[in-house]
Amino acid sequence: MSALRKFLCLSLLLCLCLPMFAQRRSDPLTPAEIDQLRDAAMEAEPRMKLYVAFARARLVKLEQVRADPKVTDRAHQTHAMLEEFLTIYNELNDNLDNFEGRGADLRKALKVVIEGDTEFQAKLRAIKGDPRSSKTEANEYEFVLSSAMETVDSAVDDHRKMLTEQDEIWKHRKKEKS
Numbered sequence: 001m002s003a004l005r006k007f008l009c010l011s012l013l014l015c016l017c018l019p020m021f022a023q024r025r026s027d028p029l030t031p032a033e034i035d036q037l038r039d040a041a042m043e044a045e046p047r048m049k050l051y052v053a054f055a056r057a058r059l060v061k062l063e064q065v066r067a068d069p070k071v072t073d074r075a076h077q078t079h080a081m082l083e084e085f086l087t088i089y090n091e092l093n094d095n096l097d098n099f100e101g102r103g104a105d106l107r108k109a110l111k112v113v114i115e116g117d118t119e120f121q122a123k124l125r126a127i128k129g130d131p132r133s134s135k136t137e138a139n140e141y142e143f144v145l146s147s148a149m150e151t152v153d154s155a156v157d158d159h160r161k162m163l164t165e166q167d168e169i170w171k172h173r174k175k176e177k178s
Contacts, residue, residue: 106162107170113159
């Protein structure tokens with residue numbers, strides 16, 4: 001076989017096999033969760049409650065997986081669940097920004113989010129300090145765990161600042177109406 005012919009055969013084989021190797025990122029939300037968000041699209045408080053509940057559910061599921069001695073691919077599942085949590089949490093922050101941009105009253109919604117933030121910080125720290133994880137296992141999800149912790153830690157400050165700003169804005173609007 002000539003070199004050109006081998007090259008063409010390998011190229012064709014690669015093109016045919018490429019879709020098998022391509023990884024698709026799926027939406028971490030279930031169809032039922034998407035429907036719930038769609039139903040709460042216009043109101044900040046119910047929507048933020050949903051996002052906090054969805055993020056919490058991912059961390060609860062993660063805790064269950066990590067506590068189950070029968071799980072064989074704990075590091076891989078931990079990594080995947082942390083990515084789902086992080087995606088949902090980032091979506092929560094994007095939604096807060098959108099509602100803030102529309103001038104919505106976010107005080108009640110932010111209180112729910114801040115409570116969730118405190119819980120998420122504790123759960124993420126517990127994962128980081130989990131003595132059941134070997135060094136090799138922890139290395140597999142270390143980056144995504146650090147990213148999740150940094151994102152939540154940063155957002156806590158932003159959420160508290162936003163709540164203070166919202167309190168001021170709505171206090172002045174209430175005075176203007178009187």
